[in-house]
Amino acid sequence: MHIDVAIIGSGPAGLCAAITLAKKQRSVVVLDEQRKAGGKLIGQLHEDPKEGWWIGRQIAEQMQREAEQAGVTFLLQREVWAIEPGWTIKTSGHQDITASYVILATGAQEKPTPVPGWTLPGTMAIGAAQVLNNYERVRPGKRIAIMGVDPLAFTVAQELKLAGAEVVGIFLPPEGLFATEKAKPQSTIGYLSTMAHLAPNPWLRLAGSMAKHQLIQKMGSRFYPKAGMKVFGVPLRLRQALIAIEGANQVEAIQTVKLHRDGKIIKGSEESILVDAVCISGGLLPLVELASSCKTVNIDELGGYVPLHSEEMETSKEKLYVCGNITGIEGAKIAMEQGKLAAMSIEHKMTGSEQAMCDVKMQIDEVERVRKHAAITFMPNLLDGRKKMKQLWDKFQQESRDTYEVR
Ligand SMILES: Cc1cc2nc3c(=O)[nH]c(=O)nc-3n(C[C@H](O)[C@H](O)[C@H](O)COP(=O)(O)OP(=O)(O)OC[C@H]3O[C@@H](n4cnc5c(N)ncnc54)[C@H](O)[C@@H]3O)c2cc1C
Incomplete structure (x- = not known):
């Protein structure tokens, strides 16, 4: 099976990425080892001080329906063991999946x-x-x-x-x-x-x-x-x-x-x-096991080791993107906006259109806006962590350019 984008993880980040891409007519498969889509969202039930009740289970069901209507294929109870550049996705199912792009949205685990x-x-x-x-x-x-x-x-x-x-x-x-x-x-x-x-x-x-x-x-x-x-x-x-x-x-x-x-x-x-x-309750760790093909960096303010990534959610490996808690521990609403951002960045890479670039820029601002108003902050110095990530990414870009010029 070959598709445009394989998304690993059906939490809020993966679901939002899937909906955004499918609505742009991209072929999308979402893989998750769980029997239900929604990731950690399905257990969430709390009152947002400003926006009332947050019933994660209902939100997850709604998003899965919306994704299916837009043409997304869900492969649930399918654990991903490895991803190989190109991209081939090795799973607990019999058949490998190949995809032009991969989004890692594997979330976090408890310490x-x-x-x-x-x-x-x-x-x-x-x-x-x-x-x-x-x-x-x-x-x-x-x-x-x-x-x-x-x-x-x-x-x-x-x-x-x-x-x-x-x-x-x-x-x-x-x-x-x-x-x-x-x-x-x-x-x-x-x-x-x-x-x-x-x-x-x-x-x-x-x-x-x-x-x-x-x-x-x-x-x-x-x-x-x-x-x-x-x-x-x-x-x-x-x-x-x-x-x-x-x-x-x-x-x-x-x-x-x-x-x-x-x-x-x-x-x-x-x-x-x-x-x-x-x-x-011992705290949370980004789940980065599948990110071995890209660079990872240890940033305590984000929760530990995370894939090195740009503001557009692109990793150091071509056509590999990340979103949600794998990039740092934050709440579900931010994961959702990051999911949309990763999808828009891929759309921009695929089309190169100015409109797609505009969408990406606006979505970067939207992630910031939602982050600023987040009801739950898991990592006290998260903003410092995000700044460090930006500096490390800029340094990586500079080094890649230097290496390229020397060659
Ligand atoms: C225990 C826990 C409770 C939380 N409670 C709240 C809360 O109440 N409110 C809040 O705002 N935030 C909460 N969070 C933070 C939460 O992680 C985010 O809200 C949000 O769910 C992150 O979304 P995500 O899509 O990045 O990851 P997740 O929601 O964690 O989804 C990741 C998905 O990837 C799948 N996956 C991972 N590895 C593989 C693999 N190798 N193969 C196949 N599938 C894989 C998982 O099964 C999972 O479904 C909680 C986090 C945890 C760990």
Whole structure:
């Protein structure tokens, strides 16, 4: 089978890219290892402070319908093992697919944070809890503890509460190889300041933005109530770490300790809290395994290793494009706009038309606009990361030109 564009990943980025290209009469195949299209979108259910309810499952279904009507072919339950320049797509199906262009829209994966007892049934990654709760409509437990303080923990805590669960608290992880700064109350308060816009009331928003200052972070961590403060009705326990999960055959309780503001344990502060489920939120990593044929760069502000790419979403390898969380961890709305941008850039490459170039320029501005108004910011210094990427891309372009001229 030969097609114009193969898109790997049917999350919001891949779906938007597919719709945009199919509407330009390009032949498009979307491959995804999951049985449903939509990627992480299908588990999302939250209230956007400005735009009301965000029901990911419905949005994904609508986009899949729109894509199919425009002529997109979906190959679901089809894992892509490798892509070879040219492009040949090696999949778990019997037949290879060849395509003139490839878009990698493989999204992100969760980082694990191990804790003693985490293999007990009832312990799960926060993303699994999100899909179970919002998509499968199965509440992960009645009394739930969340370990790890980040935007996903807040989002899912709210979603679990909506489903009728009691969330006993969001706790810090134990300090160790997998959590250093994230295990300290003081640095976590600093990190929280980057999420101030998510706070449910103006007082917390103000406190959050003030916490950008180091002195306030120190004071905040000293005076932060040991019993925690409620965010969306869920106790945020910044001075308490979850150090073990206990139970005979399944989760029955968590062991916690109270912390000094530098993260040191307060002796004799151990407490056992009864729960029947634990969700672990350790952060997200761009999924770059398929990007081995192009250059990748390590930019912490974007989430780790990501393919080197231009503002137009082009990689260092000809006719290979990227969009969505593989380029850096951001919310679904930005992934969608990046998907459209990657598609428009390919259209421009294919036609060379001025109109297509205009579309690309306008879409670059649109990505920026949506980014500026994002309700969820996963990476606190994301804009610095995007700047670094631009500099690295310019350097790469310059070096490629120099090499070409020497030859
Ligand atoms: C657990 C989790 C929860 C999140 N919750 C939220 C939230 O509530 N709100 C929000 O705005 N953002 C959330 N995000 C961020 C989220 O990733 C983006 O919102 C958005 O889904 C990113 O879109 P994407 O298209 O880049 O990737 P994804 O939505 O992750 O889609 C990528 C797709 O690629 C497929 N894929 C990957 N590798 C292969 C392969 N080798 N072969 C075939 N298919 C492959 C996957 O199966 C997946 O369907 C969450 C992220 C994670 C990881």
